[in-house]
Amino acid sequence: MSVTRVLADEIVGTDPASIPDEAMDLVRAMFVDHVGIAFMGYQFTGGGLVGYARDLGGAEEALLLGTDIRAPAEIAAGVNGQLAQNAGMENTGPGLHAGPLVVHTALAVGQKTGASGADVLAAIALGYDLNARFHLARTADEDLRHLNMVGAAVAARLLRLDVYSTADALSMAWEFPMRQRLYLKPKVPKRVSAFPMGHLFTARSGIQAAVMAQHGYPNLVDEIDQLGDEYDLDALTRRSPGYESITRGLFLKPYVASHLCHMVLQTVSEVVDANEIAPGEITRIEVGLPHIYTIPHQSDPSPETFWESIYSAEWAISMVAHRVPPGPDWCTPERLADPSSRALAERVRIVEHPPATAALARKDFLAVDGWVRLETGGRVLTGTRTMAETYGSPTTPMTPEMLEEKFLRVSEPTLGHTRARPAWEQLNQVHQLDDVRELTRFLVARS
Secondary structure, X not given: OOHHHHHHHHHHHOOHHHOOHHHHHHHHHHHHHHHHHHHHHHHHHHHHHHHHHHHHOOOOOEEOOOOOOEEOHHHHHHHHXXXXXXXXXXXXXXXXXXXXXXXXXXXXXXXHHOOOHHHHHHHHHHHHHHHHHHHHHEOOOOOOOHHHHHHHHHHXXXXXXXXXXXXXXXXXXXXOOOOOOOOOOOOOOOOOOOOHHHHHHHHHHHHHHHHHHHOOOOXXXXXXXXXXXXXXXXXXXXXXXXXXXXXXXXXXXXXOOOHHHHHHHHHHHHHHHHOOOOHHHEEEEEEEEOHHHHOOOOOOOOOOOHHHHHHOHHHHHHHHXXXXXXXXXXXXXXXXXXXXXXXXXXXXXXXXXXXXXXXXXXXXXXXXXXXXXXXXOOEEEEEEEEHHHOOOOOOOOXXXXXXXXXXXXXXXXXXXXXXXXHHHHHHOOHHHOOOHHHHHHHHOOOO
């Protein structure tokens, strides 16, 4: 049997009950988390995306988060996924931030088909695991072209396509254009894309491929089998029954920042709290991180816009030292103009920590570590931490209380105080729903 068809058979044939409880619990946490951060993304970037969706019009199949508007599933998946990505608080792990894509594709198509909550979560688990396998099996430079196919896999599962149509959807998704994103390409200061990871496009492309396959559109078959020069094809078909890509690889973010600097954010936070240090007393903070944090746009000591702030490691360090709760308050124009916050960000120095760079290169994310050297009042305070020891990692997960606080913090400005907590409670019961559309009445934003 071809590789494409082996994957299709897995997508169609997996029983939700066969997915381990530990993996499903983490998937449910990611689902709830990524609905919440989409509301934060709407607060800062929703106008243009929702205006675009409104102008396109179409069948009222799925809710655009942040509004009371319903749109075709492919449009809602793309917009909501992009909103979640835009918050800068999305998941990471093997496969480059697939959480917004798989969560919002599943939620939108689940609304289109009236799928159960258990089926939606199973589709997310399958998509997340498949995405991780493509990432880890990649033998050439990193790119994002497989994300179209991941979206197609999630959509095909929830559209209840058979094995042959699912294989066609996977193959067709490779035909749709997707820009390569090479992380070795030199970055330009102050040029930050408003489409990080391009989930607006990948979610739409994946659903389009699945719907076209559903209607029998002819295309090249077994397209994944043609990619042996780019992927270890045998590795693609080796799924672990324990879903270790989730239980050992799913990271959720406590902070607004690229995830592999979170170990130093937690260290700085703990050092300033334990020693009762005021931000103005800090004369210098030096941190050691993987090499990607020494280049734009991850390194920007003077962010001026929302987009610059959500990626700047220096800004994130300044925010935790100022004890600003992670979330929307990190990114407002008022915060970005605050003299104390800006001054401290410019006193941060990032240097490469070679062991962390090496761990990142071998895709051993839990082993990526970082160190902190904080100078204040003639004292030098230091600390080190690995990602495995950092909140949000699969080995040191955020507590339920931390996840709830994050959800309320990121969703309340858009959803409203009186609606945010009921939404949190209902989202956490998604696995018990016979029809995921029952959730939407809790997710309609205040008018």
